Amino acid sequence: MSKRNLVLFIASSLDGYIATKDESLEWLFQVEGEGDNGFSEFYDTVDTILMGKRTYDWVMNQDLEEFPYKNKECYVFTRAAAENTEDVKFVNGDVTHFVNKLKSQGGKNIWLVGGGELLQAFIQEKLVDELIITVAPTILGKGIPLFREGDSQLNLSLKRIRNFNQFVELHYEVKK
Ligand SMILES: NC(=O)c1ccc[n+]([C@@H]2O[C@H](COP(=O)([O-])OP(=O)(O)OC[C@H]3O[C@@H](n4cnc5c(N)ncnc54)[C@H](OP(=O)(O)O)[C@@H]3O)[C@@H](O)[C@H]2O)c1
Numbered sequence: 001m002s003k004r005n006l007v008l009f010i011a012s013s014l015d016g017y018i019a020t021k022d023e024s025l026e027w028l029f030q031v032e033g034e035g036d037n038g039f040s041e042f043y044d045t046v047d048t049i050l051m052g053k054r055t056y057d058w059v060m061n062q063d064l065e066e067f068p069y070k071n072k073e074c075y076v077f078t079r080a081a082a083e084n085t086e087d088v089k090f091v092n093g094d095v096t097h098f099v100n101k102l103k104s105q106g107g108k109n110i111w112l113v114g115g116g117e118l119l120q121a122f123i124q125e126k127l128v129d130e131l132i133i134t135v136a137p138t139i140l141g142k143g144i145p146l147f148r149e150g151d152s153q154l155n156l157s158l159k160r161i162r163n164f165n166q167f168v169e170l171h172y173e174v175k176k
Contacts, residue, residue, distance in 0.1 A: 004103050005129035006050075006110045008119060009042050010146065011167075013136055017143030018115055023058055031136045034164040042132065046072065047108040050099075052118030053078040056088065072111075077118050096125045120148040128174055131156065135168045 011028055012018055019025055049072050051059075056076040059068065067074075067087040074088045075098075082090040091098055099122075102110060109130075112122060122128050133146075156172035163169065 003129075004105075004107055004109060006099060006103070006112055006122070006127055007042075007046070007130040007132060008112045008114070008122075008128055009132045009134075010114050010119075011134040011136060012146045013138045013140040013143065015139045015141070016146050017140045018146045019058075019144040020140060021143055023054075023144070027138045027140060028136055031138070032166050034167075037134060037164040037167055038132075038162075038169060042111075045109050046111040048073040048075070048102060048110045049113060050075050050077065050110060050118070051113040052076070052115050053080070053082075054117070055113055055115045077121075095121050096127060099125075099127045114146075116145050116148055119146070120150055123147075123154060124150050124152045126152060126154070126174075128154070130159070130174065131170075131172045133170045133172075134164070135170065137166050 010018060013027065020027065049069050051074075053076055070087060075091045076082075076088045077091050077095070079092055081092070084090060099110075112119065112128065119128075155175045157175055158170070159173050160171040161168065
């Protein structure tokens with residue numbers, strides 16, 4: 001059985017922000033990309049999705065007809081009590097234990113959607129195997145940072161670079 005990887009797939013401004021302070025992604029949607037910028041190709045490689053509670057709230061505020069990740073196992077990390085819905089299960093507790101359990105179960109890759117706060121916990125615990133960062137040609141100046149300060153250094157190996165018109169996709173593997 002091939003190894004199941006945990007992959008961060010996220011879009012960022014050139015200066016490393018994933019949203020404005022007021023959680024807008026308008027700057028991202030304005031960029032001229034190409035097709036779906038590799039999204040469906042990536043989406044097919046995962047069967048499980050992880051996100052932080054603020055990212056989940058952002059998705060739920062989008063007025064979508066239905067939850068966008070219906071056909072995958074979706075987990076939302078929160079420290080508060082929350083009731084599972086038909087689309088997501090809430091997870092509260094040790095991220096390392098949870099991810100190791102998922103990895104031991106086998107399956108396709110696991111998508112870490114974000115945001116930056118949850119990512120920081122995953123970096124700290126060295127749980128991320130690959131990072132695919134789609135860089136927008138935008139300098140936001142301020143916003144919600146992709147990477148937070150921490151004390152865990154990761155060394156990466158570049159696997160691929162490609163562009164979707166104005167977007168640059170950087171694909172790294174974490175060196176173990
Ligand atoms: N550009 C992109 O591709 C992209 C992708 C994803 C998200 N975003 C944007 O990023 C923003 C949200 O990012 P964010 O960094 O502010 O928040 P986040 O990481 O999405 O969520 C933070 C929340 O997750 C929970 N959490 C974090 N670490 C945890 C841990 N170790 N254990 C258990 N629960 C944990 C906490 O929820 P509780 O407070 O409930 O305890 C925390 O308040 C949104 O605006 C979203 O739109 C952008």
